[in-house]
Amino acid sequence: MIRYASILACTIGLCPIVMAGANRLRQGYGESADQPPPKATAVRRSYAKAEALAKAEAPALQAQNVLAQTGTGALAPANSGLRAAAVKVDITPQNPQWLLGYQARQSDGVHDHIYHRVVALESGSTQFYLISSDLCLFSPTLYDSVTRDLQKETGIDPTHVWWSVTHTHAAPEVGPPDMYKVLLGRSDHEWDREYTGMVTRALIAAVRTARDKLEPARIAFGTGVSMANINRRAKDVDGKISLGLNPDGPADRTFNLIRVDRPDGSPLALVTNYAMHGTVMNGQNLKISGDAPGTVTAYLEEKLGGTVLYINGAAGNIAPIYSVYPDPSSGHLSQFKVLLGDRILAAVASLAPGTSAVAMRLGDKTIETPRRDGLTWPDDLAAYATAGDRPMVRLPVRFLAINDTVIWSAPVEMFCEIAMGVRDRSPFSRTFYFGYTNGWFGYLPTAKAFEEGGYEPRTSPFTAQVEADVSQAVVAFIQGFRR
Numbered sequence: 001m002i003r004y005a006s007i008l009a010c011t012i013g014l015c016p017i018v019m020a021g022a023n024r025l026r027q028g029y030g031e032s033a034d035q036p037p038p039k040a041t042a043v044r045r046s047y048a049k050a051e052a053l054a055k056a057e058a059p060a061l062q063a064q065n066v067l068a069q070t071g072t073g074a075l076a077p078a079n080s081g082l083r084a085a086a087v088k089v090d091i092t093p094q095n096p097q098w099l100l101g102y103q104a105r106q107s108d109g110v111h112d113h114i115y116h117r118v119v120a121l122e123s124g125s126t127q128f129y130l131i132s133s134d135l136c137l138f139s140p141t142l143y144d145s146v147t148r149d150l151q152k153e154t155g156i157d158p159t160h161v162w163w164s165v166t167h168t169h170a171a172p173e174v175g176p177p178d179m180y181k182v183l184l185g186r187s188d189h190e191w192d193r194e195y196t197g198m199v200t201r202a203l204i205a206a207v208r209t210a211r212d213k214l215e216p217a218r219i220a221f222g223t224g225v226s227m228a229n230i231n232r233r234a235k236d237v238d239g240k241i242s243l244g245l246n247p248d249g250p251a252d253r254t255f256n257l258i259r260v261d262r263p264d265g266s267p268l269a270l271v272t273n274y275a276m277h278g279t280v281m282n283g284q285n286l287k288i289s290g291d292a293p294g295t296v297t298a299y300l301e302e303k304l305g306g307t308v309l310y311i312n313g314a315a316g317n318i319a320p321i322y323s324v325y326p327d328p329s330s331g332h333l334s335q336f337k338v339l340l341g342d343r344i345l346a347a348v349a350s351l352a353p354g355t356s357a358v359a360m361r362l363g364d365k366t367i368e369t370p371r372r373d374g375l376t377w378p379d380d381l382a383a384y385a386t387a388g389d390r391p392m393v394r395l396p397v398r399f400l401a402i403n404d405t406v407i408w409s410a411p412v413e414m415f416c417e418i419a420m421g422v423r424d425r426s427p428f429s430r431t432f433y434f435g436y437t438n439g440w441f442g443y444l445p446t447a448k449a450f451e452e453g454g455y456e457p458r459t460s461p462f463t464a465q466v467e468a469d470v471s472q473a474v475v476a477f478i479q480g481f482r483r
Helices: 015-028 057-062 140-154 179-184 193-212 291-304 333-349 379-384 416-425 447-452 466-481
Strands: 080-090 115-123 126-133 161-165 218-225 229-235 241-246 254-261 267-274 307-312 318-320 360-370 392-402 405-409 430-434
Touching (some): 080 267, 115 193, 115 267, 126 307, 126 360, 140 161, 140 193, 161 307, 229 447, 267 333, 291 307, 291 333, 379 392, 392 466, 416 430, 416 466
Parallel strands (some): 126 161, 405 430
Antiparallel strands (some): 080 115, 115 126, 254 267, 360 392, 392 405
């Protein structure tokens, strides 16, 4: 079991927002609003490093590392010259679509356009493609189908393609519901194959274009802090957990940056990684929108130039500080340009010059962890489960090391404490977590959250064992990945 030191949310300046928005937040998520959450307090979060995993576990798990490289499986030569490209493609529908994230509802217009954004990196023989789409979620079967088609058309290895979503709750459904229907009981209507086809074809074309546009580049990494998010697991006097605002709960307010420039310093791409649900607007909103992630991304592109990818983090228990309002205006949507966008601009301005000397490695691991009792598993996802006396979920996790930065990803809504714990035990200088990547298997809460109850544990396909299984396996893999 992973042990964490005391965790307090950093909530300076949030008290008025907490008190004004608590009942609205509960109602927006479909929860009761019997009591307001506790009054916010201005505290500073202290997060001590968790106990290190026993060194004896690392060698055994290191042997399971898979260093997947383009075509041959060979590693890229150390300090190979970097090439990169970025592509942005509009995927805004031209007709009403079923929107994903709340109750079944159809769009009646567009507030702001939604996009695929792709960044391609190449070092030696190794290529890597990162896609950020302004969507809520999609099934792992859709990821598998798209990457198979991409491989047939281009020869690109699926393990070199990470497809992430911003998790906006104001974007159309894409692909079959699968886990979404099993876990949340939604999507009784037929999914739109025409729109899904448009989205997937656009993605494949964007990756092709990015590969064809590769050019010499430099890369830099950085971090910063934004107070744009807040823990959403509100606790009442009786201990009951509901969706609300919890300024005393854990929240990861660190954002991570990957800046990619041309040799002359002109911008190619910026990847920003920040944990925050795309739920500024609630189910009353019928306008297609990228929500807060899309607003911030458009603002950064306007200010910086180039293509900006928003990659969500471990946002399973993290909300935007303005949450579940009926429309963009009442939800203060534009204020996220200041709350998050301006913080990112300041951090980008302070980044050191990038480097073209890059060693890049990819890896993957499948983590088996017990499945919730009584859960009916979709037939189409049979490859991600085992049967028998103790049914298991087979959770695919990906890894990317670029020089002294390691990035790991998973197709879940992970609680922030788990990703923060991995970061604290990583031997790399920088450790980033990319959530909502390569599909969606629902919430991945902590063991404590399973004990407390609430919406996320209740709808999760996992058990209280999942925190330990994932944390131990990921930490051991990263320790072995560092060499």
